Amino acid sequence: MPATSRPTWWPRTLTTRRLLLRPVEPGDVPAHSRLWTDAEVRRHLGGPVDAEVVRAREPLCVGAQGLLSAVRRADGRVVGSVLVEPDARDGRTEVSYQLLPEHWGHGYAREAVTAVADWVEVAVPGRDLVAVTQEANTRSRRLLEGLGAVLVDRFVEFGSPQVLYRLPPPAR
Numbered sequence: 001m002p003a004t005s006r007p008t009w010w011p012r013t014l015t016t017r018r019l020l021l022r023p024v025e026p027g028d029v030p031a032h033s034r035l036w037t038d039a040e041v042r043r044h045l046g047g048p049v050d051a052e053v054v055r056a057r058e059p060l061c062v063g064a065q066g067l068l069s070a071v072r073r074a075d076g077r078v079v080g081s082v083l084v085e086p087d088a089r090d091g092r093t094e095v096s097y098q099l100l101p102e103h104w105g106h107g108y109a110r111e112a113v114t115a116v117a118d119w120v121e122v123a124v125p126g127r128d129l130v131a132v133t134q135e136a137n138t139r140s141r142r143l144l145e146g147l148g149a150v151l152v153d154r155f156v157e158f159g160s161p162q163v164l165y166r167l168p169p170p171a172r
Helices: 026-037 051-061 108-123 138-146
Strands: 019-023 067-072 078-089 092-099 129-134 150-157 160-167
Touching: 019 108, 026 051, 026 067, 026 078, 067 108, 078 108, 078 129, 092 108, 108 129, 108 138, 129 138, 138 160
Parallel strands: 092 129
Antiparallel strands: 019 067, 067 078, 078 092, 129 160, 150 160
């Protein structure tokens, strides 16, 4: 969807204490390509993406609706990505996130997902925010549960058991 047809409530950027979540820029493409091809990042996402698919995705990711680069404010380095998809799952907004392995364990994913939850609550109050991960992805499940997310569904998708969590509205 072109930027001009985005809903008026769509975020351009979200800022946290350490991160800037903003639309993908051309200089971010190498980091996104790494996210798609890194075996550790892709362990619970169906494995590394084929090189031909990566080449096709690269020009399309710049400015793609809902795809945000997670950029460290201190030095401008892309540490990962966040995807926000309104109406992704039965009218609910879905948040997905990936971080490059060298940035795991620093709380960036927690900070990014919290920023999205805060934004959803203000921009579209009452809309459910959900996240899906493979059942085997214990790190992601711990993160979501640590944010107060509630397990609401189990299913098989892409040939693997998945779990769907509903994130609570932010505490005010």
